[in-house]
Amino acid sequence: MRTLLAAAAVLAALAAAPRAQGETRPPNVVLIYTDDVGFGDVGCYGASGVPTPNVDRLAAEGLRFTDAHCTAATCTPSRYSLLTGEYAFRKRGTGVLPGSAAMVIEPGRTTLASVFQQAGYRTAVVGKWHLGLGAGDLDWNGAIRPGPQDIGFGECFLLPATGDRVPCVYVEGDRVVGLDPEDPIQVSYGKRIGDDPIGAERPDLLKMKFSHGHDRTIVNGISRIGYMTGGHAARWVDEDMADQFVERALRFLDEVGDEPFFLYFATHDVHVPRVPHARFVGKTDKGPRGDVLVEMDWCVGALLDKLDALGVADDTLVIFTSDNGPVLDDGYVDEAVERNGDHAPAGPWRGGKYSAFEAGTRVPHIVRWPSRVEPGVSEALVSQVDYLASLAGLLEVELGEGAGPDSQDQLAALLGDDQVGRDHLVAQAGSISLREGRYKFIPAGKGAKFSRSTGIELGNDTVPQLYDLAEDPGETENLAESEPERVRAMAARLDAIRSGKQGG
Ligand code: NG6
Ligand code: CA
Numbered sequence: 001m002r003t004l005l006a007a008a009a010v011l012a013a014l015a016a017a018p019r020a021q022g023e024t025r026p027p028n029v030v031l032i033y034t035d036d037v038g039f040g041d042v043g044c045y046g047a048s049g050v051p052t053p054n055v056d057r058l059a060a061e062g063l064r065f066t067d068a069h070c071t072a073a074t075c076t077p078s079r080y081s082l083l084t085g086e087y088a089f090r091k092r093g094t095g096v097l098p099g100s101a102a103m104v105i106e107p108g109r110t111t112l113a114s115v116f117q118q119a120g121y122r123t124a125v126v127g128k129w130h131l132g133l134g135a136g137d138l139d140w141n142g143a144i145r146p147g148p149q150d151i152g153f154g155e156c157f158l159l160p161a162t163g164d165r166v167p168c169v170y171v172e173g174d175r176v177v178g179l180d181p182e183d184p185i186q187v188s189y190g191k192r193i194g195d196d197p198i199g200a201e202r203p204d205l206l207k208m209k210f211s212h213g214h215d216r217t218i219v220n221g222i223s224r225i226g227y228m229t230g231g232h233a234a235r236w237v238d239e240d241m242a243d244q245f246v247e248r249a250l251r252f253l254d255e256v257g258d259e260p261f262f263l264y265f266a267t268h269d270v271h272v273p274r275v276p277h278a279r280f281v282g283k284t285d286k287g288p289r290g291d292v293l294v295e296m297d298w299c300v301g302a303l304l305d306k307l308d309a310l311g312v313a314d315d316t317l318v319i320f321t322s323d324n325g326p327v328l329d330d331g332y333v334d335e336a337v338e339r340n341g342d343h344a345p346a347g348p349w350r351g352g353k354y355s356a357f358e359a360g361t362r363v364p365h366i367v368r369w370p371s372r373v374e375p376g377v378s379e380a381l382v383s384q385v386d387y388l389a390s391l392a393g394l395l396e397v398e399l400g401e402g403a404g405p406d407s408q409d410q411l412a413a414l415l416g417d418d419q420v421g422r423d424h425l426v427a428q429a430g431s432i433s434l435r436e437g438r439y440k441f442i443p444a445g446k447g448a449k450f451s452r453s454t455g456i457e458l459g460n461d462t463v464p465q466l467y468d469l470a471e472d473p474g475e476t477e478n479l480a481e482s483e484p485e486r487v488r489a490m491a492a493r494l495d496a497i498r499s500g501k502q503g504g
Contacts, residue, residue, distance in 0.1 A: 194229020
């Protein structure tokens with residue numbers, strides 16, 4: 001009897017013991033991909049004027065990276081690399097896309113999502129897409145294919161392009177949500193269509209004025225890039241967008257039950273137009289840009305709370321990051337510049353969105369996986385292009401020939417076991433730059449130093465630029481003339497990577 005009891009006790013203890021390393025089933029993954037959120041925009045990276053308690057909580061419970069990068073200083077190329085593991089400069093047509101663009105990732109291609117699907121996960125994308133839809137000349141009134149479902153996502157609920165680009169409707173599965181067939185949608189980035197008012201002619205109808213571009217079809221009192229007509233019942237209300245995305249994401253999490261899942265949650269916040277829900281208006285003294293940062297943080301909190309409520313937080317790997325650096329005036333009169341005060345959206349780094357300087361791609365990056373990752377801070381050099389190979393490694397999925405050509409398995413760095421990460425990194429803005437250890441090289445180019453329309457500093461120059469980020473994090477002293485050998489070596493390596501002779 002006594003031995004039986006002892007055996008039962010041993011069995012009970014075994015059952016209660018945390019699973020030993022190596023036996024854990026791969027985690028669920030939630031990838032929170034924010035839009036235009038800068039290195040210094042959240043509390044745990046030094047922001048004091050914008051409360052972001054949920055992102056800060058994630059950082060306190062996870063690993064916060066100080067040298068993590070998206071691959072580009074704008075949205076489409078970063079998202080392309082994130083999903084395919086290939087630098088976007090290798091593929092034509094991956095610049096900032098109009099809302100009428102065809103999908104830039106070929107159906108059937110190995111992507112981050114297809115890898116999860118292959119491992120038996122339920123997969124979903126909710127939020128901003130901006131990788132094109134259809135195969136060209138898309139009819140928005142029919143089946144919208146190819147789309148995310150053709151590259152590994154089982155479910156999707158999308159903002160098709162950007163908040164400031166038509167069509168201003170959601171796509172769920174392969175249909176526009178709430179479309180009245182009697183009022184078909186048409187979209188044009190060329191000649192004007194339909195008789196909807198446009199911003200350039202009817203500024204009196206606008207609740208938010210444009211500062212540059214953004215003067216075409218007016219939807220919800222905001223004029224956009226491009227023309228659309230029809231689809232009135234399906235048009236979104238900007239103020240409700242964050243709620244719509246959160247609601248759809250929570251439904252996915254509720255419905256997956258015990259199945260492993262991968263959720264790619266891509267916020268519209270804090271991209272323009274910045275139009276927070278009424279409950280976030282005035283939460284900061286910085287106007288709409290500060291308030292949508294708070295709204296973004298609320299979204300993060302809603303997802304974290306749901307993971308807790310479902311009891312899966314410990315076994316879920318959450319990644320929080322951004323698609324490019326920050327920008328204040330991005331084309332609407334929303335007082336982002338005037339009310340910014342001493343807030344430093346880029347933290348200590350030079351530049352921002354569109355820029356070859358550091359803040360173009362150095363973004364917040366937090367990894368939380370309570371049952372596996374020790375909380376702390378990591379200085380490892382990591383890139384979003386490595387998610388594909390790293391997470392495939394975690395899932396023990398073998399990548400096929402040619403899949404993710406620039407993606408390295410950096411799982412050890414992402415999980416905090418390795419404090420070094422990559423030895424080099426390529427970043428794409430107007431110029432394509434190379435980072436190697438502490439050095440950053442930006443080749444000479446023809447691109448303008450400053451944007452003619454916005455005055456934003458783009459980081460290009462007609463002479464080569466070399467910076468020592470360890471000594472000079474603000475990229476103020478160009479060492480190219482005093483270190484010609486290093487410039488030559490880095491230029492040669494960058495050329496080899498760009499021409500495909502060397503992987504990225
Ligand atoms: C620019 C838009 C900007 C933003 C950006 C793309 C103008 C003047 N500027 O062309 O507002 O939409 O494209 O941003 O139209 S991204 O984050 O999606 O890359
Ligand atoms: Ca962006």
